[in-house]
Amino acid sequence: MTDDTRRVRVWRFASAPSEFQGRFREGRDDDWIVHAAESELTFIGPTLLGWRRIYPVEAVSLEDGSTLLWGAPRKALASIAQLSGVAGEAPSGVERRTAPRLQVEFPLQYETHSEPRRAGEGHTIDMSTTGIAFTAESLLPTNVTVRLFVRWPVALEGDVAVELHATGRVVRAEGRKAAMQVEETKFQVSNS
Amino acid sequence: MQIGDEVSVTEGPLVGLPGRITGLSEHRVVVGVHVGGGLANVEMDAGWIAPKAPIRKPASRDEREISIRSQQT
Numbered sequence: 001m002t003d004d005t006r007r008v009r010v011w012r013f014a015s016a017p018s019e020f021q022g023r024f025r026e027g028r029d030d031d032w033i034v035h036a037a038e039s040e041l042t043f044i045g046p047t048l049l050g051w052r053r054i055y056p057v058e059a060v061s062l063e064d065g066s067t068l069l070w071g072a073p074r075k076a077l078a079s080i081a082q083l084s085g086v087a088g089e090a091p092s093g094v095e096r097r098t099a100p101r102l103q104v105e106f107p108l109q110y111e112t113h114s115e116p117r118r119a120g121e122g123h124t125i126d127m128s129t130t131g132i133a134f135t136a137e138s139l140l141p142t143n144v145t146v147r148l149f150v151r152w153p154v155a156l157e158g159d160v161a162v163e164l165h166a167t168g169r170v171v172r173a174e175g176r177k178a179a180m181q182v183e184e185t186k187f188q189v190s191n192s
Numbered sequence: 193m194q195i196g197d198e199v200s201v202t203e204g205p206l207v208g209l210p211g212r213i214t215g216l217s218e219h220r221v222v223v224g225v226h227v228g229g230g231l232a233n234v235e236m237d238a239g240w241i242a243p244k245a246p247i248r249k250p251a252s253r254d255e256r257e258i259s260i261r262s263q264q265t
Contacts, residue, residue: 007222007235008232008233008234008235009234009235009236010204010205010206010234010237011236011237012204012237015237032204032205042230043227043228043229043230043231043232044227044228044234045228047205047206047209047227047228048205048206069205186203187207188207189207189208
């Protein structure tokens with residue numbers, strides 16, 4: 001391994017040293033933490049802080065001159081709501097979803113991961129941290145694993161497009177509408 | 193994977209950046225990435241990198257139509 005003083009270290013929040021976790025009370029398992037020496041921050045800082053366009057990122061200077069950064073991608077939807085001034089709807093009494101959902105129409109591509117395989121294009125109907133309703137080109141079978149590639153409406157600096165990749169299970173489908181229960185999400189820099 | 197391999201970062205705040213492995217341990221890797229006009233050695237979870245390759249996405253409608261047309265001819 002290389003010299004510690006020049007290294008940048010990145011962790012999932014849950015795997016970061018506890019003394020670093022303790023600096024960010026709002027941190028959750030799937031967030032990230034970066035520790036960067038002063039000399040490295042010059043290069044890497046703008047890239048890390050650039051995610052502030054998409055979700056909250058905070059930086060804390062440590063006594064030795066190094067910096068800790070914390071990012072919370074799970075708050076991206078709340079950031080969109082804040083930017084657009086759209087309030088999330090609380091689920092109704094008979095609604096199985098528990099997280100507030102946001103009615104947003106973001107273009108997406110989808111593919112199912114089990115037979116019969118389906119792939120196509122559509123758009124989101126509403127989103128929450130636990131579920132996404134979306135349109136599809138045909139009726140999707142329920143209980144199959146589906147992956148969505150959602151074009152995020154906010155780009156990184158330099159107009160670099162960002163996608164949310166969400167994987168989960170189709171829990172409801174009717175006509176050209178489907179709803180997935182989200183199991184995993186991550187942001188990717190778009191390659192299109 | 194081994195030192196010298198070209199990889200892409202697939203998770204975390206450096207997602208999408210290409211780099212080269214400069215260090216390895218059991219569960220962590222150090223990846224040299226060119227970022228912000230400099231080279232930074234970034235230690236991260238070994239599961240956050242993949243051999244350098246474009247991210248596979250579902251074929252677009254146009255690509256699928258081309259594929260169908262080529263099968264018909």
